[in-house]
Amino acid sequence: QIAAHSAKLPNVTILATGGTIAGTGASSTTTVGYTAATVGVQSLIQAVPEIARVANITGEQVFQIASENMGNEHWLQLAKRVNVLLGQANVDGIVITHGTDTLEETAYFLNLVVKSKKPVVVVGSMRPSTALSADGPINLYNAVNLAGSPSAAGKGVLVAMNDQIHAARDVTKASTTTTDTFRAAELGMVGYIQGGKPYFYREVTRKHTVDTEFDVSKLDALPQVDVAYAYANVGDVAVKALVAAGAKGLVHAGVGNGSLPARTRPALIAAREKGVVVVRSSRVGQGIVARNGEANDDQLDFVAADTLSPQKARILLMLALTKTSDTKDIQRMFYTY
Numbered sequence: 001q002i003a004a005h006s007a008k009l010p011n012v013t014i015l016a017t018g019g020t021i022a023g024t025g026a027s028s029t030t031t032v033g034y035t036a037a038t039v040g041v042q043s044l045i046q047a048v049p050e051i052a053r054v055a056n057i058t059g060e061q062v063f064q065i066a067s068e069n070m071g072n073e074h075w076l077q078l079a080k081r082v083n084v085l086l087g088q089a090n091v092d093g094i095v096i097t098h099g100t101d102t103l104e105e106t107a108y109f110l111n112l113v114v115k116s117k118k119p120v121v122v123v124g125s126m127r128p129s130t131a132l133s134a135d136g137p138i139n140l141y142n143a144v145n146l147a148g149s150p151s152a153a154g155k156g157v158l159v160a161m162n163d164q165i166h167a168a169r170d171v172t173k174a175s176t177t178t179t180d181t182f183r184a185a186e187l188g189m190v191g192y193i194q195g196g197k198p199y200f201y202r203e204v205t206r207k208h209t210v211d212t213e214f215d216v217s218k219l220d221a222l223p224q225v226d227v228a229y230a231y232a233n234v235g236d237v238a239v240k241a242l243v244a245a246g247a248k249g250l251v252h253a254g255v256g257n258g259s260l261p262a263r264t265r266p267a268l269i270a271a272r273e274k275g276v277v278v279v280r281s282s283r284v285g286q287g288i289v290a291r292n293g294e295a296n297d298d299q300l301d302f303v304a305a306d307t308l309s310p311q312k313a314r315i316l317l318m319l320a321l322t323k324t325s326d327t328k329d330i331q332r333m334f335y336t337y
């Protein structure tokens with residue numbers, strides 16, 4: 001708590017996990033080659049005193065990592081903490097500060113396992129806190145406003161970056177270094193934040209949060225699911241290695257409409273025969289991977305990823321495997337979430 005509590009303001013908890021938003025560089029012009037995850041949550045809060053005027057702020061350092069090091073164990077810990085906090089009457093919304101590299105994955109995981117309608121907003125930055133025109137402070141200010149806004153309730157986990165609001169399911173990091181990196185491609189963002197006020201224009205129709213069947217409260221680990229990437233001349237080495245290493249599920253990041261290269265296909269079929277659940281996704285980044293399109297999923301007993309990117313299909317498949325290994329049921333989930 002950094003300011004006197006005001007009954008007129010929403011109570012927003014900031015859960016800090018690291019990333020560039022908590023990063024520092026050697027000089028104000030260092031925008032690459034900086035060190036992520038060095039600034040603690042209290043310093044992040046103190047750097048943006050404006051947020052104390054729009055919410056009663058509490059900060060917690062959940063972990064302090066660059067988001068390329070995010071693991072399933074971090075997600076489980078974070079999701080459990082979010083669910084505990086949102087169950088409290090004195091928490092109205094949560095902001096999670098996060099590295100941008102896997103931000104969309106954490107957001108989608110939480111979108112499927114948070115059991116509350118209260119706002120959850122994930123935010124990061126592309127420039128470290130020490131940079132000229134650092135984007136972290138304005139992004140944090142926007143995120144706190146969004147998390148404290150009743151208009152953000154019931155919309156699933158949201159991402160606030162670059163004055164834009166994105167839905168966790170559809171957003172992806174689309175540029176390695178620019179501040180407008182978060183985009184939802186053809187499906188589009190859901191709104192803007194202007195002058196601290198959120199404006200919504202669309203909603204994602206897929207189920208989330210309180211309307212999912214997933215429960216992480218008793219889970220200590222998630223099933224092993226990996227991604228095999230397709231390209232011209234690809235073989236079956238990756239698929240075979242992943243299966244040998246114990247994958248319970250495999251997401252194939254196919255070319256085009258989830259096509260299966262002939263040199264990879266037998267290994268995927270063998271994986272399925274061993275009980276591994278195979279999801280066909282696409283490396284393209286936009287569009288539907290159609291069931292029974294470029295492969296006969298009915299015959300192969302594979303699952304089509306719909307519009308989920310390979311990295312998000314991996315998350316849904318992990319959670320699906322905590323409930324069932326029935327591919328028809330898993331396909332239903334891919335058309336539901």
Ligand SMILES: NC(=O)C[C@H](N)C(=O)O
Pocket residue numbers: 018019020021036065066067068098099100101102124125126127
């Ligand atoms: N902009 C960033 O946050 C990148 C950083 N590598 C991270 O994801 O933690």
